[in-house]
Amino acid sequence: MSDIKYILGSFGDPDEMMHGIEKLQENGVSIYDVYTPMPIHGIEAKLGIKRSRIDIAAFCFGITGTCAAFALIYFCAVIDWKVNIGGKPSFALPDFIPIMFELTVLFCAFGMVLTYYASTHLFPGRAPRVMDLRATDDRFVIAVDAKDNTAHTVIDGLLKDAGALEVKYNERKYISYE
Amino acid sequence: MSGHNESILREPLITGDNITYAKITDDILMPVENKPNKAWWIGFIVSALGALLWVVAVSYTFWNGIGSWGLNKTVGWAWDITGFVWWVGIGHAGTLISAVLLLFRQNWRNSINRSAEAMTIFAVICAATYVVSHMGRPWLAYWVLPLPNQFGSLWVNFNSPLVWDMFAISTYFSVSLLFWYTGLLPDIATIRDRAVGTRRKIYSIFSFGWTGSVKTWQRFEAVSLILAGISTPLVLSVHTIVSMDFATSVIPGWHTTIFPPYFVAGAIFSGFAMVLTLLLVARKVLGLENYITMFHIESMNKIIILTGSIVGVAYLTEFFIAWYSGSEYEQYAFINRSTGPYWWSYWMMMTCNVISPQLLWFKKIRLSIKATWILSIVVNVGMWFERFVIIVTSLHRDYIPSSWAMFYPTWVDVSVFVGSIGLFFTLFLLFLRVLPSIAIAEVKLLLKSASEQAKMKQIKEGHENKEYVAEYVESLQKFDSVKQEDYAKI
Numbered sequence: 212m213s214d215i216k217y218i219l220g221s222f223g224d225p226d227e228m229m230h231g232i233e234k235l236q237e238n239g240v241s242i243y244d245v246y247t248p249m250p251i252h253g254i255e256a257k258l259g260i261k262r263s264r265i266d267i268a269a270f271c272f273g274i275t276g277t278c279a280a281f282a283l284i285y286f287c288a289v290i291d292w293k294v295n296i297g298g299k300p301s302f303a304l305p306d307f308i309p310i311m312f313e314l315t316v317l318f319c320a321f322g323m324v325l326t327y328y329a330s331t332h333l334f335p336g337r338a339p340r341v342m343d344l345r346a347t348d349d350r351f352v353i354a355v356d357a358k359d360n361t362a363h364t365v366i367d368g369l370l371k372d373a374g375a376l377e378v379k380y381n382e383r384k385y386i387s388y389e
Numbered sequence: 390m391s392g393h394n395e396s397i398l399r400e401p402l403i404t405g406d407n408i409t410y411a412k413i414t415d416d417i418l419m420p421v422e423n424k425p426n427k428a429w430w431i432g433f434i435v436s437a438l439g440a441l442l443w444v445v446a447v448s449y450t451f452w453n454g455i456g457s458w459g460l461n462k463t464v465g466w467a468w469d470i471t472g473f474v475w476w477v478g479i480g481h482a483g484t485l486i487s488a489v490l491l492l493f494r495q496n497w498r499n500s501i502n503r504s505a506e507a508m509t510i511f512a513v514i515c516a517a518t519y520v521v522s523h524m525g526r527p528w529l530a531y532w533v534l535p536l537p538n539q540f541g542s543l544w545v546n547f548n549s550p551l552v553w554d555m556f557a558i559s560t561y562f563s564v565s566l567l568f569w570y571t572g573l574l575p576d577i578a579t580i581r582d583r584a585v586g587t588r589r590k591i592y593s594i595f596s597f598g599w600t601g602s603v604k605t606w607q608r609f610e611a612v613s614l615i616l617a618g619i620s621t622p623l624v625l626s627v628h629t630i631v632s633m634d635f636a637t638s639v640i641p642g643w644h645t646t647i648f649p650p651y652f653v654a655g656a657i658f659s660g661f662a663m664v665l666t667l668l669l670v671a672r673k674v675l676g677l678e679n680y681i682t683m684f685h686i687e688s689m690n691k692i693i694i695l696t697g698s699i700v701g702v703a704y705l706t707e708f709f710i711a712w713y714s715g716s717e718y719e720q721y722a723f724i725n726r727s728t729g730p731y732w733w734s735y736w737m738m739m740t741c742n743v744i745s746p747q748l749l750w751f752k753k754i755r756l757s758i759k760a761t762w763i764l765s766i767v768v769n770v771g772m773w774f775e776r777f778v779i780i781v782t783s784l785h786r787d788y789i790p791s792s793w794a795m796f797y798p799t800w801v802d803v804s805v806f807v808g809s810i811g812l813f814f815t816l817f818l819l820f821l822r823v824l825p826s827i828a829i830a831e832v833k834l835l836l837k838s839a840s841e842q843a844k845m846k847q848i849k850e851g852h853e854n855k856e857y858v859a860e861y862v863e864s865l866q867k868f869d870s871v872k873q874e875d876y877a878k879i
Binding site: 254263306331339 | 571
């Protein structure tokens with residue numbers, strides 16, 4: 212068996228790449244992943260990727276922020292140290308709203324983005340796991356696992372028929388590792 | 390997206406006839422991947438000198454205290470708060486472009502959002518330095534935070550708009566930074582994959598290991614949309630709270646319920662003007678005419694007319710309400726604004742903010758780069774005067790005529806302000822060199838649907854309504870980056 216790990220179909224056009232995905236799937240070739248320089252709408256459905264649940268996380272983080280802000284203000288201004296301002300009630304809810312709103316946004320934004328970074332393994336200094344350096348520039352790359360799909364010549368043909376400008380055989384999974 | 394044609398009636402968002410995905414990357418990364426030219430160096434040196442002046446003036450203030458400014462017993466807030474509100478306002482356009490226009494699916498935002506967001510961040514940095522330096526004892530700046538302390542756990546006053554403001558500005562800054570940086574990841578990865586050696590290593594660290602896989606992009610879009618959704622009310626709340634610093638006080642001229650919407654409109658107004666000031670120059674110097682087109686400039690000018698008119702109506706409403714309130718102090722505050730010793734600043738504000746932006750109703754002026762650039766600066770001068778008028782003119786004649794005073798800025802006041810402009814431009818020029826000034830990935834999205842060449846192809850296929858095509862070709866006349874002769878044949 213050869214040392215080829217991944218077969219990459221490198222397309223110059225997103226529509227041709229989508230066509231390539233269809234072709235491969237019709238022929239029972241499973242797709243490992245697709246790397247593109249921009250988001251491709253409709254690709255998730257093709258590849259059977261479920262809807263992201265990040266919005267649920269965002270809501271939970273947001274509501275935590277609201278509660279945290281309320282708890283903080285309530286503790287400081289109502290329980291711990293009441294400031295007598297002209298005899299006005301210390302539990303002045305309308306005055307609490309601006310900070311409750313700001314902390315909702317703050318918690319929601321940071322919680323959601325950090326969840327996103329964690330779930331997609333993005334963090335400063337992470338070694339980029341890139342299969343084709345042009346996938347962030349002008350190429351739309353379909354990666355096929357060469358061990359699972361052994362009919363290499365068929366895959367090659369399908370990709371080229373669909374309009375792939377180049378078909379690469381990578382012996383290393385990621386070419387960008389140092 | 391791709392595969393679906395856009396209506397031919399819409400103006401193209403990318404012009405030029407040989408644009409490919411690779412060319413978009415090359416064009417936008419040109420300033421990042423090459424040595425700076427002379428124009429950049431001149432701009433940078435001038436701005437850096439300004440930033441140096443800022444360092445000197447702020448250090449002088451820290452060392453000697455607020456007494457080094459021209460404040461007096463009557464006018465206790467002057468250029469510092471004017472500068473603060475001015476900068477925060479300028480910052481608002483970035484969030485507006487990146488968040489509000491995203492929610493409204495205005496695709497023209499894609500080529501201006503990146504630099505507008507960068508501008509937001511730098512403007513908020515300038516604003517924040519004013520907040521810290523006007524505290525008098527900046528080393529105690531942490532006192533604005535609700536921290537446990539040794540003074541019998543006396544907390545900050547949560548009823549005070551100044552405390553709300555601290556929460557608002559710091560949330561605004563950090564969320565804007567997060568939004569901007571997350572959007573930058575794919576573009577940093579593009580630079581990384583094209584670079585070699587140390588450059589690649591550095592960009593690699595900052596790219597967080599971005600690969601552009603399907604799931605990453607899918608979640609990226611979800612995250613961007615939600616961030617836009619929460620940033621939209623955030624940006625409105627920030628300037629609302631800034632205006633409450635004034636509106637919740639009982640000073641005649643400040644105690645006005647119209648302040649929140651009026652400040653927000655003013656903020657968008659000045660922010661768009663600053664975006665134009667920066668981008669008209671950047672477009673020319675960096676050769677980005679195909680991406681930041683006359684359509685973008687015209688659209689921004691239209692927003693300036695709208696928000697400028699809202700601000701104009703707000704000025705008149707304030708006057709009417711002062712009269713209608715029947716409160717003689719309120720009435721005097723406004724008569725004094727327009728005819729008192731600071732009449733010139735009031736009329737400067739009126740001319741720059743209300744009258745001159747109306748010139749943009751004329752198509753010729755709206756489409757002239759020179760006129761637009763000059764007007765964008767005029768707007769920002771006007772907006773600075775607006776804050777000066779609200780702050781200094783409302784304070785300088787208080788209830789006892791014996792304490793009436795004038796405000797005269799010292800060299801420190803002037804230097805902090807001029808220096809903050811230098812700091813802003815220094816940061817912006819550095820940004821242009823190290824990060825892409827246009828969101829590469831987002832512009833690529835438009836190539837197959839909203840570019841001039843895609844529309845040209847649509848016309849050539851011949852399925853389009855002739856009238857619509859004629860209208861489209863006519864709309865192209867305003868573009869300075871379109872070769873008109875290509876359309877003469879059709």
